[in-house]
Amino acid sequence: MNAPVKIETSLKDWETDQEVRWCPGCGDYAILKAVQRTLPQIGADPANTVFISGIGCSSRFPYYMETYGFHTIHGRAPAVATGVKLANPDLDIWLVTGDGDGLSIGGNHMMHVLRRNVDMQIMLFNNEIYGLTKGQASPTSREGTRSPSSPLGSVDHPANPCAFALGSGARFVARGFDVSKKLPEVLIAAHAHKGAAFIEIFQNCIVYNKDVFDDFAAPKGAEERQLWLENGEPMLFGSEKTGGVRGLALDPAGPGLNVVTVEAGDWQAAGVLVHDVTNRAIAHMLAELPFGPFPMALGVLYDDPRPTFEAAVAEERRRASEGKVASLAKLLAKGQTWTVDGTAPDPI
Structure with missing residues (x-):
């Protein structure tokens, strides 16, 4: 790629x-x-x-x-x-x-x-x-x-x-x-x-x-x-960035976050998440x-x-073909095959 x-x-x-x-x-x-x-x-x-x-x-x-x-x-x-x-x-x-x-x-x-x-x-x-x-x-x-x-x-x-x-x-x-x-x-x-x-x-x-x-x-x-x-x-919102989102430790009843008010721009004191x-x-x-x-x-x-x-598929293909020579003829002849020589069958 x-x-x-x-x-x-x-x-x-x-x-x-x-x-x-x-x-x-x-x-x-x-x-x-x-x-x-x-x-x-x-x-x-x-x-x-x-x-x-x-x-x-x-x-x-x-x-x-x-x-x-x-x-x-x-x-x-x-x-x-x-x-x-x-x-x-x-x-x-x-x-x-x-x-x-x-x-x-x-x-x-x-x-x-x-x-x-x-x-x-x-x-x-x-x-x-x-x-x-x-x-x-x-x-x-x-x-x-x-x-x-x-x-x-x-x-x-x-x-x-x-x-x-x-x-x-x-x-x-x-x-x-x-x-x-x-x-x-x-x-x-x-x-x-x-x-x-x-x-x-x-x-x-x-x-x-x-x-x-x-x-x-x-x-x-x-x-x-x-x-x-x-x-x-920091996760701040509002025209004056006075709202913030804070994490709650081990609060099984809520979403794990809550909204706090940020005073004097001190978002760290308010516990706002980064x-x-x-x-x-x-x-x-x-x-x-x-x-x-x-x-x-x-x-x-x-x-x-x-x-x-x-990328994983490309690597898989690379490993699968490593050391091999591509041959359509060999692929077609692999397994159970038969040859038709074109000779007309004897009339019945």
Whole structure:
């Protein structure tokens, strides 16, 4: 596998001539622009980049990127992306999926691409609803969500994408939301990670689940409701950084963390935690913090690389072929074979 060569591009180089067709106001537009702004920053090469998607509103994404793309079948994008990466490990692969495509029919495939640690960026657009199929409840829909499939309100407990990713063995887990100016920073960090990088992106469905994330994503007062994590920095939030997250020792009744007030900027005296992206236990706690008592944890929750699946497969192939000479003729003649000499049989 060769190191990618960085090239100079602009946002326009990543735009196609296809008409972008999402509902007016859909959060997917903002995510598309964030990705198109990010790729020039990382020096990505359109000729070496592949976007692979499943089925859903988010899965139209490959049509709008001036790269190679593959619009696959429902839930199977991780399997196809794994095959592409094994066939050509030098390709830069971005997998695009949604909360329904990736966590319902595709949950099994998502789990395996994460535990195998296949080198790719996985963007899961989470709008907590099935948008393409007209607003049914999805695996991430909140309890009480009224929809065509749950007219009295959903009784399902919603899946937590980041907790699922961590539980599946992901080595990189992050969060952002569609209109955030910091989303490109999260995407850059994911791309820098060698292995499967999972990014949950909260995305507003303007038609079937409008403004469901306004409790933390609305611009007014956002600093008080968002905890943007930075490695090596204290977990502070609020316009004046007067809120902090502190660890609780041996607290079986709570999430293991609590919110404290920071006085006079002395976050150390308040016991505020310093974020360590390699701490898996804290990452789990951050992923499952209940919003309301806590701010929404955003940014890189966990980043601790391990050897990748495609590297292990390449090494296995190397060992298996070591000292051997490839011969198609020998392979075909191996085992039980027979020869047809072309002589016509005697007439009966």
